[in-house]
Amino acid sequence: MKDIPLGFTTGRVIQRTDWAEHLFSLTVQVPANAYPSPAFIAGQFSKLALLNQQDEWVRRAYSMVNKPTLQDDQLLLEFLIIEIPQGQLTPHLGHLQIGDDIYVGTQPSGFMTLEEVPTNTKDLWMLSTGTGIGPFLSILEETKSCQNFEHLVLVHAVRTQAELVYKEKIIELMKAYQGKLRYVPIVSRETVKGALQGRIPSVLESGQLAAAAHVPLTKEHSFFYLCGNPNMVHDTRDTLEAMGYKKHLRREAGQFSFENYW
Ligand SMILES: Cc1cc2nc3c(=O)[nH]c(=O)nc-3n(C[C@H](O)[C@H](O)[C@H](O)COP(=O)(O)OP(=O)(O)OC[C@H]3O[C@@H](n4cnc5c(N)ncnc54)[C@H](O)[C@@H]3O)c2cc1C
Ligand SMILES: NC(=O)c1ccc[n+]([C@@H]2O[C@H](COP(=O)([O-])OP(=O)(O)OC[C@H]3O[C@@H](n4cnc5c(N)ncnc54)[C@H](OP(=O)(O)O)[C@@H]3O)[C@@H](O)[C@H]2O)c1
Missing domain, CATH: 3.40.50.80 (Nucleotide-binding domain of ferredoxin-NADP reductase (FNR) module)
Structure with missing residues (x-):
């Protein structure tokens, strides 16, 4: 397995909600100590990444839907995602299930706050x-x-x-x-x-x-x-x-x- 990219941490999908075909939410648990405090400001986005079939990292921006939520030493981040059929990353995100790993950016950003x-x-x-x-x-x-x-x-x-x-x-x-x-x-x-x-x-x-x-x-x-x-x-x-x-x-x-x- 390739090293995870700089500025990313390993997260785990702990919840998945399917709203409609191709439209779903994922709640991802990440180690809180990988993030600043507060981890993000409401309205900001982070990045999600996965390896593609060529073993290259594909990373994209996704906004958090929740507010910074701590559960013991874990931070919960919730994302609402639409699958773009020809997209590079979202068809892979669309296959994620509870318990799967996903790589998450540790430097949330954005000014729509x-x-x-x-x-x-x-x-x-x-x-x-x-x-x-x-x-x-x-x-x-x-x-x-x-x-x-x-x-x-x-x-x-x-x-x-x-x-x-x-x-x-x-x-x-x-x-x-x-x-x-x-x-x-x-x-x-x-x-x-x-x-x-x-x-x-x-x-x-x-x-x-x-x-x-x-x-x-x-x-x-x-x-x-x-x-x-x-x-x-x-x-x-x-x-x-x-x-x-x-x-x-x-x-x-x-x-x-x-x-x-x-
Ligand atoms: C600041 C920021 C925040 C974002 N937050 C979210 C988010 O919370 N949820 C989310 O689903 N996406 C979000 N996006 C879009 C996301 O980063 C990806 O571009 C998207 O998921 C497509 O990735 P892909 O690799 O599957 O498609 P790509 O291979 O990159 O193809 C991109 C093409 O898909 C279309 N597209 C991209 N994003 C969307 C979208 N959200 N809705 C409809 N069509 C789209 C466009 O035609 C675009 O040219 C955000 C983008 C930015 C810049
Ligand atoms: N939504 C689906 O059923 C569906 C299913 C599978 C995959 N996808 C994929 O997801 C992508 C995005 O779907 P989406 O439904 O979230 O996004 P979207 O195409 O951005 O549509 C969301 C809303 O924005 C409106 N809109 C589009 N252009 C606008 C403009 N210039 N000014 C004002 N409003 C505008 C649309 O109206 P109009 O309806 O008038 O365009 C629609 O009400 C699609 O390109 C497709 O690849 C979508």
Whole structure:
């Protein structure tokens, strides 16, 4: 067996949830002492790696869905993954079962975190497609910090109803936030009761999104995080800019920021 790559540790799959065909979550146990403390900040991502048939390491970025969770001297990291049929890594991740080894990066990173949200924000909008919902679920687990917002809006856009994952967790979070958290599912390729139909940019522009969330959009108090499909990020940026919102920079506060998954 080849040496594991620098900056990685050996983890073990301890839980697997299959949500739909090709869409699953893995909880991986890693030695806590391989990580800084805290191991990561909610919203960040780490790396997963496996050897391919040519005995080469294939590594990719994956966001944590949970918050740093310790169990004795082990750290638990949960990932939501979609299998890309022609992909180099995900078909192998798709075969992993409880008890299997997986190699995990020990230096989580990323700036889509609560600390980066401008302090004037009252309403935090988290707009995601597909597995891009993961980091927002992690952020929402930080219930104490999130209580500082007036509203939290979790938007999850998927192709089909079956991909509306983590329903139970979202219901639990909604109870914990006592009305502060609004969840707006969007399904593009089916008509689903209780969900908007279409894509994020069009429902944003038409006012359907604000109406469904019962939260008004304002330049002073709204902040948007965008995560997932780069085409969604691109088109939503265009829409937000046309509506008068600006990209957030550390040197010049704006109203939106994003993370592209590919
Ligand atoms: C910061 C960051 C965080 C990420 N977090 C996650 C995560 O939590 N869960 C997750 O499933 N993926 C996540 N990704 C994507 C992940 O890193 C891989 O690119 C993806 O799993 C495909 O790997 P692969 O080797 O199987 O495919 P590759 O052989 O690398 O093929 C990549 C192609 O697959 C498509 N693709 C890649 N990722 C996705 C995706 N998530 N959804 C739909 N199509 C995709 C694109 O067309 C892309 O060109 C993240 C990427 C980044 C940059
Ligand atoms: N989802 C599946 O059933 C499925 C099954 C097997 C494998 N896969 C693999 O997984 C990959 C990703 O699937 P996915 O369903 O997570 O991702 P996706 O293609 O990113 O779709 C997720 C959501 O984003 C929307 N979207 C796409 N482009 C957009 C844009 N420019 N602006 C706004 N919204 C946009 C889609 O709407 P539209 O529907 O209108 O495009 C859909 O509602 C696929 O490429 C495929 O390789 C998917």
